Amino acid sequence: MIDTLTSAADWVVILPVVLCLAGAALLLMARHAGGYLAGFAMLVVLAVIVCNLQLFARVLAEGPLSMTMGRWLPPFGISFTADIMSAGFALAAAVVTLIVLLYVQMDPEGRDGTSGLYALILLLLAGVSGAFLTGDLFNLYVWFEVMLIASFGLMVIAGRDIQLDATIKYGFLNFLATSFFLAALGLLYGLVGTLNMADIIVSAPKANPAAMASVAALFLLAFGTKAAAFPVNAWLPASYHAPPPAISALFAGLLTKVGTYALLRTLVALLPGSREILEPAVAVIAILTLVIAPLGAIAETNLRRALGFIVIGGIGVVISGMAVPSLQGIAGSAVYIFHAILTMSALYLVAGLIERMTGETDTRRMGGLYAASAPVSILFLVLVFAAAGTPPFLGFWPKLLLLGAGTELSGLADGTLDWWAIAVIVALLLNAFLTLIAGTRLWAHIFWRQGHEGERSEEPNASLRRLGRAETWLGLVPAAALVALIVAAGLWPDLLLRSGTEAAQGLLDPQRYIAAVGLEQAP
Structure with a gap:
């Protein structure tokens, strides 16, 4: 019997x-x-960051922390269980959300909350945080639904035709993935x-292996669709370019990373x-996603x-870490998710x-932007190197771990x-090489080339304008x-x-996770 009183x-x-x-x-x-x-909204997110910092420090020092709702003993009550991975991801998600809230202030419509923008952003962060911190698979399904509701609202918030078209594509594939997820929950x-995740770890080895497979x-299939892994990935580039850049940054940094986190948690631990x-x-799946995706980026002309x-x-x-599932491989996947939450969000902010x-x-x-804004040029190039995994940037370390595991x-x-x-x-x-080609190609077309593509590409681009004062302080500075x-984080990666x-x-060895929930140890 465990103590049901929560401190x-x-x-x-x-x-x-x-x-x-x-x-x-509110x-x-x-x-x-x-x-x-x-x-x-910023004060709320700051409070969330403080809580996540305290949670991360605690699980780093003491191990996983669990709380079960309604004083129902596990596994009957809904448990929230944080380990170092979930606490770290929740912290990174809150930091990105605060940056985005600052970024949207550079537009007058960004400062207008009558559309429900800030409420939807906080609702999205609630869904993301709940998904990272829950210790129950059905509750994970609930938080996926919360994220979907918030993301639908954010995707159509400006009401343009392109956003409605993107929302239909985004919604159909995600509803399909949710149906597969719900079917898997029923069978499980x-x-x-x-x-209960901890109880599944204990009980799964006793079940029929073929049925469990x-x-x-x-x-x-469900989480691969939500994460946009090949071959169920076409919805992402067809939808993430449609909303305002700040919303695209939230989606790119948070939504697909919850899908990859769920894949790691279910297939590796449970x-x-x-x-x-x-x-x-x-x-x-890992190999095809690694190779085909950057080829798509090379062929694409729309920036986002x-x-x-x-x-x-x-x-x-991330999925390649599950294909080479040693300690190094899984660590590489976990570190890459943290890197991608920050880097992919930053890429979309700079794209905006x-x-x-x-x-x-x-x-x-586009073209000639280097002369108009060298800082934006440098930010974009640094992010390209980070995304490709070039040393000493943040993306290098998880790929090094994965290569070592392989x-x-x-x-x-x-x-x-x-x-x-x-x-x-x-x-x-090959992914690192192709991503570097795709990113530097974008950089060359946007910044290095003088003007528009074609015979007059060497003529200065007359349509360029510099960022205004508000755009600099509220857009460029947060990015x-x-x-x-x-x-x-790339230069001092020890803690990460x-x-x-x-x-x-x-x-790989979830005994401390099980003990934190208060269940019997797995054999």
């Missing part, structure tokens, strides 16, 4: 969600309060009689035996659609500045070759602050790498 300090595991939901409700009720809404509950395959059966399929393909390529990097300065979304109509499992040292591991190594290197954080390794250890 006040343990409420920190649920406070990030409670604060966001309460803040969203903002919706007071949406005609004018300029106070933005400041209130029928097989093991529980949806089918459930794992459904989870792979259903490791089923993941072994599906390992060839996981490897194929091209960035969408770069986002998809990063999903392949580029679109404002050129008045275009097509890179063929080399260790490949058998190249002793001649016992594992061709899947070798294929993953080649795909990772630069996020890039500075990415650079600092240690946290990623501990997170991987917790997924």
Whole structure:
């Protein structure tokens, strides 16, 4: 029997969600309060960041922390359980949300809360935080639905035709993924009689292996769709370019990363035996996503659609860690998710500045921006190097861990070759090379070329304009602050790498997670 009384300090595991939901409700009720809404939303997110910092420090020092709702003993009550991976991702998501709230202030319509913008942003953060921190698979489904509701509202908030078209594509595929997720939950509950994550770890080895493999395959399809892995990835570049850039940044940084987090949690920690059966399929998905996505970015001329393909390529990097599931490999996937939350958001924020300065979304109509704004040029180039995994930027370290894991499992040292591991190594290197080509091609067309594509490409681009004072302080400075954080994390990665390794250890050996919930240990 465990103590059902929860100390006040343990409420920190649920406070990030409670604060966001309460803040969203208040903002919706007071949406005609004018300029106070933005400041209130930022205060709420700051409070969430403080809670997440405290939570991260606590799980780093003491291990996983759990709280079960309604004083129902686990596994019957809904548990919120934070380990170092979920707490770190929740912290990164809150930081990105605060940056986006600052960024939207450079537009008069961004400061207008009557549309429900701030309430929807907090609702989205509530869904993301809940998904990261929940310890129950059905509750994870609930938070996915909360994210969908918020993301639909944010995607159509300006009401343009292109946004409505993108929302239909986004909604159809995500509803389909949700249906697969719900079907997998029903089958899993029928097989093991529980949806508490810690209890699943204990019960899954006793269930029918073939049936559990089918459930794992459904989870792979559902979460792979939400993460935009190949071949169910076409919805992302068809939708993320449509809303305002700040909203695209939120989507690129948060939504697909929740899908990859769910894949890691279910296939590595909850259903490791089923993941072994599906390992060839996981490897194929990883390899094809790694290679095809940057090729799409090279072929694309719309700036934010091209960035969408770069986002998809990063999903392949995460999945490759599940294809080479050693401690190094899983750590590489965990660290890459943290990197992608920051880097992909920053890419879209900088893309928004580029679109404002050129008045275009097509890179063929851009050019000469280096002379108009060297800082924007430098920010974009740094983010390209980070996304490609060029040292010493943040994206280099997770890819180094993944390459090390692949080399260790490949058998190249002793001649016992594992061709899947070798294929993953080649795909990772090819992804880095192709992403660098795609990113530098965008940089050359937007910044280095003098003008529009064609015979007059060497003539200065007369349609360029410089950022105004408000755009500089409220748009460029927040984006630069996020890039500075990415650079600092790449130059001093010790805490991140240690946290990623501990997170991987917790997924591969989840005994501390089970103990935190208060259940019997797994055999």
